[in-house]
Amino acid sequence: MLERGEVANSWRRERWDSLRLLTPNWQSRLPGLRYEGLEPDGYMTMREVTEFIERFAKVSAAPVRTGLNVTSVRRSGDGYRLTTSAGEIAARTVVIASGACNQPAVPALRDAVPPSVEQLTTLRYRNPAQLPDGGVLVVGASATGVQLAAELRQSGRPVTLSVGEHVRLPRTYRGRDVLWWMAESGVWDQRYDELDDLTRARRLPSPQLVGTPERATLDLNALTSMGVELIGRWAAVRDGHALFSGGLRNMFSLADLKMVRLLDTFDEWARDTGRDSEVGPPERFERTRAPESTPLQLDLGSGEIRSIVWATGFRPEYGWLDVPVVDAKGHLRHEGGVVDSPGLYALGLPVLRRRKSTFIYGIEDDAREVTDHLAGYLADAG
Numbered sequence: 001m002l003e004r005g006e007v008a009n010s011w012r013r014e015r016w017d018s019l020r021l022l023t024p025n026w027q028s029r030l031p032g033l034r035y036e037g038l039e040p041d042g043y044m045t046m047r048e049v050t051e052f053i054e055r056f057a058k059v060s061a062a063p064v065r066t067g068l069n070v071t072s073v074r075r076s077g078d079g080y081r082l083t084t085s086a087g088e089i090a091a092r093t094v095v096i097a098s099g100a101c102n103q104p105a106v107p108a109l110r111d112a113v114p115p116s117v118e119q120l121t122t123l124r125y126r127n128p129a130q131l132p133d134g135g136v137l138v139v140g141a142s143a144t145g146v147q148l149a150a151e152l153r154q155s156g157r158p159v160t161l162s163v164g165e166h167v168r169l170p171r172t173y174r175g176r177d178v179l180w181w182m183a184e185s186g187v188w189d190q191r192y193d194e195l196d197d198l199t200r201a202r203r204l205p206s207p208q209l210v211g212t213p214e215r216a217t218l219d220l221n222a223l224t225s226m227g228v229e230l231i232g233r234w235a236a237v238r239d240g241h242a243l244f245s246g247g248l249r250n251m252f253s254l255a256d257l258k259m260v261r262l263l264d265t266f267d268e269w270a271r272d273t274g275r276d277s278e279v280g281p282p283e284r285f286e287r288t289r290a291p292e293s294t295p296l297q298l299d300l301g302s303g304e305i306r307s308i309v310w311a312t313g314f315r316p317e318y319g320w321l322d323v324p325v326v327d328a329k330g331h332l333r334h335e336g337g338v339v340d341s342p343g344l345y346a347l348g349l350p351v352l353r354r355r356k357s358t359f360i361y362g363i364e365d366d367a368r369e370v371t372d373h374l375a376g377y378l379a380d381a382g
């Protein structure tokens with residue numbers, strides 16, 4: 001196992017200070033290690049996640065070589081040749097587990113923003129003190145965007161949140177964490193080869209969730225109540241003005257509808273499996289409140305917006321992969337983690353084999369199936 005940084009590097013170096021997992025502690029489990037503390041329904045801080053993964057490295061006795069950067073992987077004979085910061089390595093098979101979130105996915109709009117406005121991506125963001133005083137525009141209303149909009153608003157700044165397609169979820173439903181429902185009802189176990197639209201499932205934004213000791217729901221209504229101003233999807237910059245789409249109301253209706261459908265699925269599952277008595281009564285939530293009127297543009301030169309935080313998602317980085325298996329959009333070509341080159345595998349990508357593939361909780365099942373395939377490949381190759 002080759003790691004350019006330290007064990008749990010992404011959790012140590014690429015997350016903001018206040019972040020807690022959005023998956024509950026009982027879902028922090030890896031083969032041979034599970035959370036055994038006093039708060040199974042709590043959410044780990046970054047220090048706790050780092051300790052958990054360090055413990056896993058010990059428990060699993062994984063042969064990790066840290067501080068070793070892989071700068072090239074290429075096909076060589078019936079295997080691969082790797083160039084690393086500590087020399088060349090030959091391998092019959094390679095598993096790419098380099099992460100799905102190595103770099104921020106920022107739209108080209110950023111190049112048109114006047115230099116007077118500071119810009120920050122979420123990989124660089126640590127806390128509000130990094131930003132100048134004054135108005136902040138947070139772009140993107142998925143898990144990261146809603147969390148940072150709330151934190152920046154609480155720091156006293158005026159915050160505008162640009163909202164595109166999003167996935168709304170309550171933190172708890174009928175007394176249980178919503179991720180309990182996802183896991184128990186089988187939604188998270190839905191397999192990649194059974195989904196109607198796999199491409200869409202793989203691009204779905206992360207749900208609007210936050211892990212807090214209060215188990216609070218952080219949806220757009222909660223943000224509105226905190227004083228965050230909601231605005232449409234950022235579409236263009238013209239003459240120093242940011243232009244936003246209208247149609248917030250439609251976007252809210254769609255997200256509300258999808259949430260209700262998911263809750264219906266949960267209710268149906270509880271009824272059909274006789275588990276109604278384990279949970280509270282069905283709940284329905286207030287629809288997302290649309291502002292009376294939303295501005296369609298902001299003058300980026302007026303001083304009203306002093307900084308922009310891009311919470312527009314992440315993408316993997318494969319600059320070091322010299323095997324032609326990455327498509328024009330930067331996605332690895334693979335079938336359930338079996339990459340389109342003999343003996344090359346991947347783990348930890350969105351809906352790799354199941355909806356839960358990118359979560360700590362989801363890796364065990366995927367890893368077992370992918371390594372089974374790998375072992376079969378080596379056996380066949382003799």
Ligand SMILES: Cc1cc2nc3c(=O)[nH]c(=O)nc-3n(C[C@H](O)[C@H](O)[C@H](O)COP(=O)(O)OP(=O)(O)OC[C@H]3O[C@@H](n4cnc5c(N)ncnc54)[C@H](O)[C@@H]3O)c2cc1C
Nearest residue numbers: 003004009010021022023069070098099101348358359360
């Ligand atoms: C903001 C954020 C919040 C998240 N919250 C949760 C959550 O609450 N619960 C949850 O289950 N999941 C969460 N996730 C998903 C989380 O990323 C995964 O659960 C998990 O970290 C994925 O582990 P990984 O090992 O696949 O990838 P990573 O953690 O990204 O690890 C990949 C490793 O590969 C190393 N690497 C990359 N390229 C090279 C190279 N060329 N040479 C050598 N080493 C290299 C990197 O340094 C890194 O350490 C979150 C993700 C983000 C971005």
